[in-house]
Amino acid sequence: MLDKQYDIEVAGLYKIYPGGAVGLNGVDLNIEKGSFFSLLGPSGCGKSTLLRILSGLEAPTEGNVQIRQKNVQSTAAHKRETNLIFQRLALFPQMTVAKNVAFGPRVHGKSKAEIKSIVAEKLALVELSTMADRYPHQISGGQQQRVAIARALANEPAVLLLDEPLSSLDFRLRVQMQHALKQIQKNSGTTFVYVTHDQVEAFTMSDSIAVMNAGHVEQVGSPLEIYNRPTTEFVAAFVGDTNIFRGKSQGLTLHADGLTIRLTAPGSVVTVRPEFVVIAVSVESDLPNRYRGTVVDVSFGGSRVRYEIQLAGGRRVLAERSTYESFRPETGQQIECGWTPEAAVVLTH
Numbered sequence: 001m002l003d004k005q006y007d008i009e010v011a012g013l014y015k016i017y018p019g020g021a022v023g024l025n026g027v028d029l030n031i032e033k034g035s036f037f038s039l040l041g042p043s044g045c046g047k048s049t050l051l052r053i054l055s056g057l058e059a060p061t062e063g064n065v066q067i068r069q070k071n072v073q074s075t076a077a078h079k080r081e082t083n084l085i086f087q088r089l090a091l092f093p094q095m096t097v098a099k100n101v102a103f104g105p106r107v108h109g110k111s112k113a114e115i116k117s118i119v120a121e122k123l124a125l126v127e128l129s130t131m132a133d134r135y136p137h138q139i140s141g142g143q144q145q146r147v148a149i150a151r152a153l154a155n156e157p158a159v160l161l162l163d164e165p166l167s168s169l170d171f172r173l174r175v176q177m178q179h180a181l182k183q184i185q186k187n188s189g190t191t192f193v194y195v196t197h198d199q200v201e202a203f204t205m206s207d208s209i210a211v212m213n214a215g216h217v218e219q220v221g222s223p224l225e226i227y228n229r230p231t232t233e234f235v236a237a238f239v240g241d242t243n244i245f246r247g248k249s250q251g252l253t254l255h256a257d258g259l260t261i262r263l264t265a266p267g268s269v270v271t272v273r274p275e276f277v278v279i280a281v282s283v284e285s286d287l288p289n290r291y292r293g294t295v296v297d298v299s300f301g302g303s304r305v306r307y308e309i310q311l312a313g314g315r316r317v318l319a320e321r322s323t324y325e326s327f328r329p330e331t332g333q334q335i336e337c338g339w340t341p342e343a344a345v346v347l348t349h
């Protein structure tokens with residue numbers, strides 16, 4: 001088997017800002033060549049700090065960054081094989097789309113013929129070939145985004161760094177652009193490092209996600225791993241609503257909040273996703289984790305319905321079911337709920 005190739009290798013990275021604010025608190029991260037990699041986490045967790053350090057706009061307090069196996073400690077931002085795209089695009093308003101895209105190659109002294117072919121190739125990549133002669137104010141917001149990406153890719157960077165580039169767009173356009181970006185990334189083969197605080201966005205676009213919290217990386221994995229196999233309570237709760245049970249474990253049993261929960265692996269903290277919680281007048285009697293309770297809240301969310309169920313001992317549990325399930329209890333109704341031992345994922349902390 002071939003070893004994985006990494007475009008970015010980060011080791012022991014710390015950033016303490018003057019004044020003492022902690023930007024990064026010990027980050028180790030490898031980013032695979034050609035992948036769509038997202039940094040996901042709440043505001044203030046250090047995503048932009050990490051991106052700026054990768055780009056060379058900011059120096060780490062401690063630690064090491066390699067881009068394509070080369071130490072870049074002393075490489076200035078404009079000499080690095082990275083390109084950074086922000087939320088505010090700053091296209092040149094007085095230049096056509098084609099001239100905007102040609103800007104980088106021109107500065108780098110490419111020949112006329114080379115520039116022409118780069119511009120044609122990058123505009124085709126972002127599906128804007130027919131708009132080459134328009135000015136930024138003559139195209140839509142989504143098209144401006146794509147010009148900005150074409151302009152960055154025209155420098156042929158090893159890695160494109162994107163800091164929440166879609167956050168100012170309305171919902172529909174954002175979803176459209178997510179698909180477009182993913183397509184552009186695949187077709188260009190360029191490594192994308194994408195910063196977002198939106199888990200759905202990260203899930204939709206990424207090959208791999210690093211979930212960040214308070215200046216460090218909590219977990220790295222595929223979207224499916226992050227969602228289905230979170231390793232910490234922070235990750236489990238950040239990437240979707242969930243039920244967390246914390247208690248005393250005894251073999252494959254967890255005693256938490258007055259409940260006895262059967263597990264498939266020993267652990268004292270577990271997460272159960274609401275969609276794994278089944279509800280019925282009485283659930284299957286062979287379901288090992290089975291509890292009586294009262295529905296205390298029902299919220300209709302279109303294709304899904306969420307139920308909050310208060311169990312006998314007072315603990316509340318969230319269940320999420322399809323709107324099209326025939327059992328649709330109402331607030332105040334006595335029901336049973338339950339989940340399989342496999343549905344309870346053990347967390348490390």
Ligand code: ADP
Pocket residue numbers: 017018019021022023041042043044045046047048049050
């Ligand atoms: P994110 O992009 O995830 O929202 P940032 O990387 O911008 O987070 O910030 C991480 C932490 O570092 C925050 O606590 C923030 O206040 C702090 N920080 C960021 N930039 C600076 C700066 N230039 N000076 C001082 N503190 C900063």
Ligand code: MG
Pocket residue numbers: 047048049
């Ligand atoms: Mg930020």
